[in-house]
């Protein structure tokens with residue numbers, strides 16, 4: 394699709410609220426319509442509830458289709474309530490378009506962006522503020538189990554608190570909006586808390602479970618996958634979740650993906666592998682490159698760089714996440730893979746991931762941070778509605794409760810104002826990471842008459858990008874990352890005299906690795922073309938050259 398004479402204005406990306414699925418669909422549709430020469434909107438497949446999972450393919454179509462270029466994959470919002478990821482991914486999509494053609498990146502690289510890999514979970518979170526990880530299984534309703542629901546009809550799923558002699562919470566004397574842990578000195582009333590919802594086949598006892606089976610799709614990737622109970626949320630088998638399977642099939646259906654990035658919400662950080670074990674389990678040179686790239690991310694976002702295993706509170710042991718994205722991306726795709734934890738409201742309120750959030754030693758420390766956050770929030774001019782007043786309600790099963798408290802969807806991320814700035818930083822990281830793409834080219838293709846009908850054809854096939862075609866050391870041995878192949882396709886009536894026509898070059902290192910190739914042909918006719926050279930394989934993109942008769 395050629396560039397429109399006067400490209401339409403790009404749709405504005407408002408950072409004033411999280412998008413519903415309908416709003417997301419509207420935005421990506423408008424972006425694709427504004428720049429049909431750059432953006433192709435398609436679907437990875439349907440979510441479990443039947444929502445198409447939007448995929449944006451972004452590249453300058455005038456310089457060839459996406460599948461012929463090295464490609465960078467971004468996904469966001471795998472966890473339902475981590476809605477910031479969708480906005481960050483969309484900001485990258487929009488900025489790539491805005492920066493073209495001032496930046497020539499889209500002439501050489503394609504971006505595959507899935508802004509919301511979990512549209513069902515996100516819709517639940519954005520419309521109700523209810524909390525699930527990726528998905529819960531509500532088909533198997535278990536007795537004495539509470540399923541989240543908007544019981545009082547105000548459109549939101551909040552927290553229910555109810556006076557109870559065994560209640561673990563009391564109202565915070567320093568901020569009556571909050572609940573804090575009860576201690577031996579606490580004065581009544583004592584509260585028990587539950588998410589707003591209805592209890593399936595309740596036997597009237599205090600033993601109430603919350604939700605059924607919980608799925609965490611960031612434990613459903615194939616590397617080192619372990620079933621429950623070894624890994625909570627794992628699902629039944631790697632890629633058992635249809636949304637994740639759609640993404641896996643997409644990735645393994647393409648040779649050209651050289652980088653992957655995921656967006657999450659947690660205490661702000663640039664996460665890099667490993668998800669289990671230690672750096673020494675990875676190739677040492679790969680760790681250096683990953684750290685180096687992650688520090689670029691840190692520079693642009695002011696986030697700390699943290700290997701996934703160390704993404705934990707100070708007092709906790711290293712976390713070993715099975716079936717996790719980073720280990721999958723490194724060990725199964727052979728790529729340098731990153732996740733941005735885009736932050737939480739605590740970060741926006743001034744608390745730092747390492748010095749504050751991970752440094753807590755007790756419930757009291759944590760409660761002090763929430764209190765501090767509320768004070769900060771009270772001072773803000775422009776405020777998201779993060780708190781709902783505790784309001785009495787006659788629950789059909791529990792009787793008198795109060796419904797209210799903090800809205801999880803706002804706590805889970807930075808303010809949207811902060812997110813705009815953060816997304817500008819992660820975009821710069823993506824440009825730096827993408828700028829290192831491998832790039833396989835055909836140089837100096839030429840033919841020379843050597844007597845009679847015989848011609849000598851020469852060309853150099855080289856990788857002029859920074860990454861090798863196998864990207865990481867780990868990737869060198871993986872069958873997924875194919876070596877570079879040169880197909881020699883003679884024109885009609887042209888006969889190859891050399892013993893070898895096609896060449897398998899294997900992988901090419903970055904920048905300086907090139908092979909001089911030579912063929913002899915006999916071309917008795919007077920056709921204008923002698924042959925075509927087609928270069929494919931590796932992650933460095935495809936190239937073709939038509940060799941004319943000299």
Ligand SMILES: [Zn+2]
Pocket residue numbers: 472475611656657658
């Ligand atoms: Zn997450």
